[in-house]
Amino acid sequence: MCGITGFIDKKNKLKGxxxxxxxxxxxxxxxxxxxxGRGIYVDGALAxxxxxLSIVDLSNNATQxxxxxxxxxxxxxxxxxxxxREIRNTELRDYQFQSTSDTETLLYGFEKLGEKxxxxxxxxxxxxxxxxVNNKVFLAIDHCGIKPLYYLSxxxxxxxxxxxxxxxxxxxxxxxxxxxxxxxYLLFRSNAGDETLFRGIKKMLPEQQLTVDLNNFKERLSxxxxxSHPSFNPSLRVEQLTVLLEQSVKEHLMADVPLxxxxxxxxxxSLIAALVRKNLGMTELLHSFSIGLSDSSWNEFxxxxxxxEKLGTxxxxxxFTEKDFCLxxxxxxxxxxxxxxxxxxxxxxLLAREARKHVKILLSGEGADEVFGGYLRYQQxxxxxxRVDKNIIFSNAFEELARVKKLLKKDNLDLSWRHxxxxxxxxxxxxxxxxxxxxxxxxxxxxxxxDTMGMASSLENxxxxxxxxxxxxxxxxxxxxxxxxxxxxxxxxxxxxxxLPKEIVFRKKIGFSQPLSFWLKNPNGLGRYLKLFxxxxxxxxxxxxxxxxxxxxNHLANRADNGNILWELIxxxxxxxxxxxxxxxxxxxxL
Numbered sequence: 187m188c189g190i191t192g193f194i195d196k197k198n199k200l201k202g203x204x205x206x207x208x209x210x211x212x213x214x215x216x217x218x219x220x221x222x223g224r225g226i227y228v229d230g231a232l233a234x235x236x237x238x239l240s241i242v243d244l245s246n247n248a249t250q251x252x253x254x255x256x257x258x259x260x261x262x263x264x265x266x267x268x269x270x271r272e273i274r275n276t277e278l279r280d281y282q283f284q285s286t287s288d289t290e291t292l293l294y295g296f297e298k299l300g301e302k303x304x305x306x307x308x309x310x311x312x313x314x315x316x317x318x319v320n321n322k323v324f325l326a327i328d329h330c331g332i333k334p335l336y337y338l339s340x341x342x343x344x345x346x347x348x349x350x351x352x353x354x355x356x357x358x359x360x361x362x363x364x365x366x367x368x369x370x371y372l373l374f375r376s377n378a379g380d381e382t383l384f385r386g387i388k389k390m391l392p393e394q395q396l397t398v399d400l401n402n403f404k405e406r407l408s409x410x411x412x413x414s415h416p417s418f419n420p421s422l423r424v425e426q427l428t429v430l431l432e433q434s435v436k437e438h439l440m441a442d443v444p445l446x447x448x449x450x451x452x453x454x455x456s457l458i459a460a461l462v463r464k465n466l467g468m469t470e471l472l473h474s475f476s477i478g479l480s481d482s483s484w485n486e487f488x489x490x491x492x493x494x495e496k497l498g499t500x501x502x503x504x505x506f507t508e509k510d511f512c513l514x515x516x517x518x519x520x521x522x523x524x525x526x527x528x529x530x531x532x533x534x535x536l537l538a539r540e541a542r543k544h545v546k547i548l549l550s551g552e553g554a555d556e557v558f559g560g561y562l563r564y565q566q567x568x569x570x571x572x573r574v575d576k577n578i579i580f581s582n583a584f585e586e587l588a589r590v591k592k593l594l595k596k597d598n599l600d601l602s603w604r605h606x607x608x609x610x611x612x613x614x615x616x617x618x619x620x621x622x623x624x625x626x627x628x629x630x631x632x633x634x635x636x637d638t639m640g641m642a643s644s645l646e647n648x649x650x651x652x653x654x655x656x657x658x659x660x661x662x663x664x665x666x667x668x669x670x671x672x673x674x675x676x677x678x679x680x681x682x683x684x685x686l687p688k689e690i691v692f693r694k695k696i697g698f699s700q701p702l703s704f705w706l707k708n709p710n711g712l713g714r715y716l717k718l719f720x721x722x723x724x725x726x727x728x729x730x731x732x733x734x735x736x737x738x739x740n741h742l743a744n745r746a747d748n749g750n751i752l753w754e755l756i757x758x759x760x761x762x763x764x765x766x767x768x769x770x771x772x773x774x775x776x777l
Contacts, residue, residue, distance in 0.1 A: 188250070189219030189641070190262040190335075191352040192234035192314055193345035194323065196403050202228055209233040211355040216348055218521075219264075221644040227251040227260055231400060232316060232323065236262045239644050241546060244442055247285035254297050258318050261293045264348055265311030265333045266648070268437035273306055288440075296324075301395065304410045308437065308654060312390065314346060321400045326410065330553070330625075330652045331392040332633050338387045339405060344398050349638070350387055350523040354765070361385075363766055365728055369599030372590045372754055373583050375527035376631040379603030383524060384765070392626070423667065427659060427681045434653035435461040438549060445547035446473035447499065448537065448647070451489025453675065453682055453691055454551025454560075458650055460685040462549060463497040473544045474499035477506060477537040484701060489690060496687065504540050506533055508711045511700065515715075516760055516771035521642040523765070525757035527631050529700050535639040542643040552636055553651040556624045557660030558675045559668030560695065564620065568669035573616045575608050581620070582628045584750055592733050593751075617665035625661065703749030707742055715756045715774075718763075726762070 191212040195205060205228050213224060213235040220237030222244075227234045236250040251262040267273075270288035273295055274281070281294050288309075295303040296315050301324065310332035315324040325346055327335050337346040338353055347353050354361060364385040367377045380388045390396065397406045419426065435458060439445065447459045459474060466472060474494055478485020487503055494501035511532050518532050519525065526532070541548055555561055563581045567573060579601060580587075591597060607626045611619050633649070640647040650656075660668075663677060670676040674695065682691045705712035716738055717723075724731050734755060741748040763769045 188239050188264045189213075189216035189237035189348040189352070190235070190264045190312065190314055191216060191345075191347040192232070192262065192323075193343050193356065194398065194400060194403070195231045195233075196342055196344065198231040205233045208355070208357065209235045212345075212347060212352045213237060215355055216352045218644060219348060219641045223249055225250050225262075227253075227262075227316075229260075229316070229318070234260065234262045234314060234316065239546070239646060241266065241441055241443055241646060243285045243287035243289075245285065248287035248289055250289060252289055252293050254293055256297070259293060259297045260316040260318070261289065261296065261313060263289050263292055263311065263313040264335075265309060265313070265328065266440065266646075267292055267307055267309040267311065268440055269306075269308040273303075277303075277306065301326075301410070304395065310649070310652075312348060323398045323400065325390065325396040325398075327390045327392065327394060329393050329654050330633065330649075330657065331390070331630055332637070332649060332652060334634055334637055335390040336382070336387055337390065337396065340386065344403065344405070349521075350382065350384060350765075351520075353387060361766060363762065365596075366598050366600055368728060369590055369594055369597065370601060370604075371525070371758070372593060372751075373580075373585050373587065373599070374627070375525075375584050375754060376627070377603075378607060378627045378630075383761070392630075423663075423677055424680045427656075427677060428684065430653070430656050430659055431457070431650070431681065432461060432464075434650040434656055435549075436465050437653070438648050438650045439465055441547055443546040444471075444473070444544065445549065445648075446475060446541055446545035448541075448548045448550040449474040449476050449490050449493060449499070449501070450551070451476065451486040451491075451493055451690070452551065452695065453679060453686070453693075454554040454651065456489075456493045456551075456686055456690050457678070457682045458549050458551050459493055459497055459499070460682075461650075463499075464685070468498055472497070472499045473502065473541070475502045475504065475537050475541045475548070477504040477533045479507070479700070480505050484699075489693065492687060492690060500544075502540060502544075504533075504537055506536050508705050508708065510536065511705075512712055512714070513775055515757075516764065516774040517642075518639065519757060519760050520764055520771040521638045522634065523638070524631075524634075525754070525761040527757075528635060529702055529753065531635045531639055533700075534635065535642055538640045538643045538645045538647075542645045545645075547646045547648060548640065549648045549650060550636065551651060552632060552647075552649045553629060553657075554675065554678060556621065556629045556632075557651060557657055558663070558678045559617075559621065559665070560675045560678075561624075562674070564665070565669050565672070565674055567616075567620060568665050575612075575619065578608055578620055578623050579604050582624060585754070589751065593730055593755075595728055595730055598728070615664070617663065617668065618661055620665070621661045625657070702753050703741070703747050706749055706752055712756075713742075715760070716752070718756065718759045726759075 222240040223238035225236045234251045267288040270291035312327045312333035312335035362385045476490040611622045636647040737748045740746040
């Protein structure tokens with residue numbers, strides 16, 4: 187895993203030295219994603235750069251940007267292609283490779299097959315190709331959006347980057363808030379669609395491809411749908427799921443560096459851990475990491491200890507405090523590039539920092555809830571007779587629509603992307619539409635959290651549950667196969683019984699959270715961030731501050747629990763100050 191960035195100087199006014207200076211600044215902004223090497227390529231109006239975190243083939247033969255022997259193709263790549271050896275042995279069996287890296291496989295795969303190579307890839311990726319023969323740049327990301335990629339296009343630039351901050355250093359870029367997205371953000375803590383809270387900066391969506399013709403700067407955006415998967419046998423569902431899980435975990439172990447486990451003690455991460463141990467054998471050293479508060483009410487150590495004893499991992503329990511959380515919040519927002527949606531992003535960043543002392547890769551159970559129906563809302567839908575798409579749209583909202591409308595001076599609420607996501611699969615079953623909607627909306631920011639919180643410490647996160655075969659299997663399950671006898675993720679639990687103790691498989695889902703509402707009442711803790719809304723600081727023209735004041739006073743006086751919305755408002759304000767007002771995130775450490 188790495189960081190990529192680049193630009194096209196549309197007017198080609200800058201000399202080579204000036205282009206190198208700009209691309210160096212862009213690379214510096216995302217340099218934390220690498221640590222093992224930096225590379226820059228400049229050719230005419232184009233500049234590309236790469237921050238390398240060496241995972242597969244640690245030699246200089248895998249340095250990027252990588253140029254083909256013909257010189258016709260240049261690649262800058264972030265991610266892992268888990269079936270790259272298979273591709274070498276089939277489509278590319280006549281090639282003489284200089285490295286064992288998946289980067290070189292991807293490079294020559296594109297040179298031989300062009301965009302069709304995308305259909306052959308299993309993995310997580312965001313990459314940029316420069317096709318010198320046709321004078322085109324080609325960008326693409328994986329089927330889930332596991333690896334992020336952002337871009338902008340204006341009169342002067344077309345530019346892209348693994349993180350938004352890599353784009354913000356471009357000359358004459360006037361960064362402003364994208365106000366029409368605020369209503370959706372406050373409702374869902376994230377935005378569906380390709381727009382971001384930065385006006386003019388877009389994100390690549392899962393399966394998207396973007397081609398830019400350097401001859402006329404025309405852009406072509408398309409979707410690469412993977413080939414359809416074979417049908418599954420209803421009478422062998424659990425057996426088929428087990429096979430797919432084992433295949434995925436085995437492929438996700440591809441590495442030339444140490445890897446470990448993000449182990450919460452829940453069924454998802456525990457099942458991944460058990461399958462990793464089965465592949466590696468009991469004698470190989472395997473690190474696992476859990477994090478939580480010292481209060482047992484706010485950690486899951488009792489369960490992660492059961493798993494680590496069964497699997498014989500070298501286990502690390504990381505305890506953080508309210509002070510640690512508060513101090514880390516501004517930095518987490520800086521790395522996330524957006525307001526933090528889930529509070530557990532902060533301990534995840536702290537866990538990654540500790541894990542990086544021992545490993546370069548962490549495997550997690552992310553994605554299982556969305557693919558196999560792990561949330562309470564799935565159970566609620568299973569119990570309903572009247573299932574309508576309108577209820578799907580608001581099923582993963584965090585706030586009430588009426589309160590959001592009161593907070594905003596203008597009715598900035600556009601849910602057209604969310605309706606389009608459900609409408610896209612209107613011919614599918616209700617179970618599929620529900621899972622698809624979560625997959626395209628709720629999962630996306632969760633994956634961004636995995637990526638950015640890990641890469642803040644140059645740590646790669648892998649998500650075996652999001653192998654495209656597993657995703658296809660899970661989304662096509664009936665709701666009754668996901669929810670049964672009051673159990674969520676029922677079929678996954680049936681598969682897990684062969685690998686884990688029942689006390690782990692069938693324990694009540696807790697979820698990783700923090701006592702935000704309580705902390706907000708501590709003026710020396712999280713509550714200190716409420717000072718951001720004091721009268722002397724009122725300056726946002728879109729917020730109704732009388733409503734904000736009411737939320738704060740009612741919360742502090744115990745008249746209402748407004749912890750969720752105050753969390754969103756604090757994150758939004760910190761983000762605005764760091765990225766729009768351009769204040770250093772470090773200036774908020776000692777409010």
